[in-house]
Amino acid sequence: MLLLCTFLTLCLSAVHSQFPRVCTTDEAISDKSCCPAGKDGSPCGSNSGRGICRNWVTHVIIPTLIASGFAASVPQYDDDRLDWPRHYYNKTCECFGNYGGFNCGDCRNGFHGEKCDRNKTVVRREIRELSLTERKKVFRYLKIAKTTKSKDFVVLTTRDRHHRDTYRFVDATIYNVFAWIHYYATQAIMTPSSFDQSHTYAHRGPAFPGWHRLGLVFLERQIQLLTGDEDFALPYYDWRGEKNCSICTNDFMGKNNGQGTLDPFSEFASWRSICSGINYVEAYCPVVEHEYEMERLRRRPGTDNTVNRLPSFQDVVDTLRWSVFDRSPYNSRATRSFRNVLEGFIRPSNGMTPATTMHNQVHVYLGGTMGQVPISANDPMFVLHHCYIDKIFELWITKYNGNPDTYPENDEPGQGPEECCTPYFPCFWNKDLLRKSTDLGYKYSTYQGS
Template sequence: MFRNASIYDLCTWIHHYSTKPILHNCSYAGMRDFAHQGPAFTTWHRLLLLFLERQIHLLTGDDCFALPFYDWSKDKNCSICSDELLGSNDKKGNILESSSFSSWGAICSHSDSPNNYCQSAARDGYGDTLHRNPGFAKGSSLPTLEDVLNTLNWTVYDAPPYDRTAKNCFRNVLEGFLNPSDGMTFGFEVHNKLHNYMGGTMFEITSSANDPMFIVHHNFIDSIVETWIRRHGVTPGDFPECGLPGQDPLDFMVPFFPRYQNRDLLQTSLAFGYTFSYLPGAV
């Protein structure tokens, strides 16, 4: 099927595609995908942000445009969930009509099965609209500055078995499968904690990129990655050999063209022509 897709639709679809299980030896490889639960988590998402930012440059003719970030470590209850910014919502998670995002269309929603690469139904060409319900999930809260500082202390980038069970390593703590303070206790932390807190579209990882909250969240995650890279003097050579299809250092990041290897993005953002207005936890 073909659709008159926006640049943002394309960005959303790219992320959705990356979340599908990898077909390996004629069977789906469980929880394995190209962008999550492995060493490529940080570098793949960095490339997605660079892709979107560059497409906006080309679309607007403004090469000075830079994606914003949302520093949730200094917030208590999603101050940017307002009509002036990313939209306020009712108790059911519907974005209010007073917001520009009330009719924001969502693609690839509810497409969790391995062979469903983008379910789209039909209303106005979109299968759904944006939903968000900050703090609605029982026990949910925003990650804290202490979480960020503890995450930055882990010196090893990733560790065997290079998945959601890897312990005492920066990537898995940042992605949110480990408690940042001890690097051992499994939980729903940092990156994952924000997705859980926002609920709605953000909670469904396969289609979470539909929400612009995804972009400002991941750009802040990238600022944490940048702080960590500079603090520990990390280079592409520190990207580990893990033996996972699509997530080894020399594997190309799917489905981007031109092609970049996973290890290429594990270096300071200055190599790609951008930096941040400030870096969390920088010393």
């Protein structure tokens, strides 16, 4: 891959859910500014009324984009992702109306067209609802995303997170950018002298369902732009009550041998995992530039002795019984918390007993790449699984009228209601992902399962 410039002496430069290529120049780094030219050649498309370059961070309020005044970082940590993205930029684009993207050159989610005036809501369907032709198209699109270098975004790699002169940006494919986003958000939080592995920006707190919702929206939109197919929607896997993984076959996501290696005739046999192989807390993604150094995808469904089944129909029903979105202490110990039950740290039936359930249960059950949290998004099974977790989240929002006011104040690093969802850019406040999926341009089918 082409190495992009810039060893950092001051600070890095930041992102739309990663790092925009045009904002990794020496000038952007020294100015702490990410206000790239829009389609009309002016910063943020200001000459054509698409947006404006603003001081400090602007955040996305769905459906209207407005500027935010978010400020405080957390003093006990020394992590580049805290106070996102102000560690990197003092100026970013604020987009108006239906315009979006890091330079306001795109449309906000759910809108299309030159003037972003065509609203479209795509339907995410269960993968077994798709015809063979439709399923093959999804696989083809995922493969194109896996092999096409992103023209807009680059990813970050370091040898030592405490030393800025080891930070650099490198190219990645569109799907690998998506996988890197999850990896980056789940790495241990850096302190001045060590690392805190008890917190992440994507898990173990109120941001969990919204953070993953935004990641799926990012990938879905990037594939729509890449293929020109505005109707493309990610599929989901409704795993309720399955005795084994029914889509772990070559007709669907691929079967595996006893060592977890995918069958050579499966759709994803050749896929390799960005940031795999070496997982040092003091480095970001040391395996990124040379594909041959990356691990192949692996899956071992049903072989973990601690988790020998997928969640049941009743588990999902019980999960939706918990009406409070999240509760103190707003981490993996929270009881009677919908978020913590959905994430899978507490038993759905009583909301109290620690257990590996729901979201976590599926990851452990599938094993292999999916069983390794930082790199799990490399397996396209991650997409199908998290789309179903997102569907359950959507059912909860509809049932209890969930909205941004439902999102609780909390002390989890980077997971406050008015903190930016790390590392997405432009900034979405965490609380603003707690609203109906149609506000983001998609909805779910009513598949009932077998």
